[in-house]
Amino acid sequence: MKKESKSRGVIMFAHNNTEIDYFRLAVVNALLVQKNLGIKNVTVVTDPHSLKQGEKTLGKRLIKKAINNIIVIEKDKKFKQKNIRLYKDTSHKVERLPFYNVNRCDAYNLSPYDETLLIDVDYLILSDTLNHCWGHNNELMMNWKYQDIMYERKDPSLSRLYDMGITMYWATVVYFKKTPYVESFFNIVKHVKNNTQYYKDLYKWQGTLYRNDYSFSIAAHMMSGFVDKGIPQLPTTLYKSFDTDDIHSAVDENTIVMYLEKPRSPGDFMLTKWAGVDLHIMNKWAINRVSNNLLEYVK
Amino acid sequence: MSTRLTKALEFANYRVTLNNQQAQLKAKTQSLLSYSINGGTFTIDIPLITFCKQLLDEGQSEVVLLDIHNNPIKVEIEKFYDEIQSRYFEVTNDYYAEYEKLRKARKVHKVLDLNEEGK
Numbered sequence A: 001m002k003k004e005s006k007s008r009g010v011i012m013f014a015h016n017n018t019e020i021d022y023f024r025l026a027v028v029n030a031l032l033v034q035k036n037l038g039i040k041n042v043t044v045v046t047d048p049h050s051l052k053q054g055e056k057t058l059g060k061r062l063i064k065k066a067i068n069n070i071i072v073i074e075k076d077k078k079f080k081q082k083n084i085r086l087y088k089d090t091s092h093k094v095e096r097l098p099f100y101n102v103n104r105c106d107a108y109n110l111s112p113y114d115e116t117l118l119i120d121v122d123y124l125i126l127s128d129t130l131n132h133c134w135g136h137n138n139e140l141m142m143n144w145k146y147q148d149i150m151y152e153r154k155d156p157s158l159s160r161l162y163d164m165g166i167t168m169y170w171a172t173v174v175y176f177k178k179t180p181y182v183e184s185f186f187n188i189v190k191h192v193k194n195n196t197q198y199y200k201d202l203y204k205w206q207g208t209l210y211r212n213d214y215s216f217s218i219a220a221h222m223m224s225g226f227v228d229k230g231i232p233q234l235p236t237t238l239y240k241s242f243d244t245d246d247i248h249s250a251v252d253e254n255t256i257v258m259y260l261e262k263p264r265s266p267g268d269f270m271l272t273k274w275a276g277v278d279l280h281i282m283n284k285w286a287i288n289r290v291s292n293n294l295l296e297y298v299k
Numbered sequence B: 001m002s003t004r005l006t007k008a009l010e011f012a013n014y015r016v017t018l019n020n021q022q023a024q025l026k027a028k029t030q031s032l033l034s035y036s037i038n039g040g041t042f043t044i045d046i047p048l049i050t051f052c053k054q055l056l057d058e059g060q061s062e063v064v065l066l067d068i069h070n071n072p073i074k075v076e077i078e079k080f081y082d083e084i085q086s087r088y089f090e091v092t093n094d095y096y097a098e099y100e101k102l103r104k105a106r107k108v109h110k111v112l113d114l115n116e117e118g119k
Helices: A024-039 A047-057 A060-067 A077-082 A104-110 A128-131 A180-194 A198-201 A212-223 A284-298 B005-031 B047-056 B077-104
Strands: A006-012 A042-046 A069-072 A084-087 A094-098 A115-119 A141-145 A147-149 A170-176 A239-240 A247-252 A255-261 A270-273 B036-039 B040-043 B062-066 B072-076
Touching: A006 A024, A006 A104, A024 A042, A024 A047, A024 A060, A024 A284, A042 A047, A042 A104, A047 A060, A047 A069, A104 A115, A104 A170, A104 A180, A104 A212, A128 A170, A128 B036, A128 B047, A141 A180, A170 A180, A170 A212, A170 A239, A180 A198, A180 A212, A198 A212, A247 A270, A247 A284, A270 B005, B005 B036, B005 B077, B036 B077, B047 B077, B072 B077
Parallel strands: A006 A042, A006 A115, A042 A069, A147 A239
Antiparallel strands: A084 A094, A115 A170, A141 A170, A247 A255, A255 A270, B036 B040, B062 B072
C-alpha cells in the first residue's frame, strides 16, 4: 500500500483458532471503524488459513469493502501450540485453546500509517471517541485505567502484573505515531517477547500464558525511566466486559444489549444496554453469534 | 416462593439494572464531554467553561491551557469557548432527556427499551 503523507489508520491482528473466528470479528470491527470513526484505512494482519476461512464465509467482496490492506504472514506453529489460554463462553462453557498473539509487537513495522490506532478485534468501536487521538501531542498513548461495565464487579488481578508489581497497561487499544521514541518502545516490547522467561521472573507475572498486556506494560515501565504509569493514557476510559458475560442482541451499529453475570451469583445474569461507548467484549463466541446482525447494520 | 418475595426480588433486579444503566449513561456523557484541539484533550466541565468566560471578559485572545495530561496547549479563546459551551449543552441536554426517560421506567424491559418479550 502506498504511504500517504500524515496518513491515519487502524491496525488489527486476526488469527483464528479451532473455535474462534477472529478474522470475522476483524471484518465486523473494520466496518464499525468505518461507520463510527469515519476511517477508511484499515489494516488487518492475518494468516493464510484465517483469510481463506474468511473468504469462504464472508466473501471476498465484503472483506474488500471492510479492509483496504490485508497483510498475510505465516504463523509460528511452535508458539501457537505452546500459548494455550482458557476461553469462556459464559461460566457454562470453558475451553483451552491456542491464543496466537505473538506478532502484535510488530505493529510499528507493519503499520503503513503515520498515526496508527492498534486495536483488538474484540474492542468494538461503537462511538467516535478515538478520533480524539489524531494529531495528539503525545506520540504514544494507552490505558491502564479500565472500568468493568458492571460497576460493582472488581478484579484486582487486572490492575497490576502481580499484587506488588507494576501497573498493567492494556494493549487493547494503543495509539502511536511513527517516531524514534515509539520505535524504541516497540523494540522493547519485542525484546520482552523474545526473552519471556527472564522478564516473567523479573516482573513476576502469574501463569504461563504470554500476554501482550504484560510486554506492553513492561516496555511502558522501562521507557518511562522505570517509573510507574509513565506513558499517557488515551483520552477515553477503557470499558470492558468479562468472558462470563454474553450478548443479548445488537440493537444497531452503536448499541449492544449485554447479559452481565452477577458477581455473587455465577451463572445468573442481569441485562444492560450499552450505547455510544466503545466496548471490549471478552466473550468472542458471543460477538460471533451477533456478527450477522452487526454486519447488517454496517455493511 | 411467596408473591411478596417474588416482587421484592423483581424490584431488586430492577434497581440493579437501573443503577447500571445510569452509570452507563454517565460513562457515555463523560466520553462525549471530551474535546480535543491542537494536540491536546480537555474535559469540558463547569470550571473550564467559567475560566474561559473570565479570560474572554478580560479581553484575552490567545491563551495557554493545561489539558488532561497537563500538557500546555495554546488556544484561541473565543473559538474554544464557543465550542466547549455549545458541546456542553448539547451533551447535557441529551443526558437530561435520557436520564428522565430512565427515571420514569419502572420495569427492567422499559429501562432497557425492550419490549416485554425482550426484543
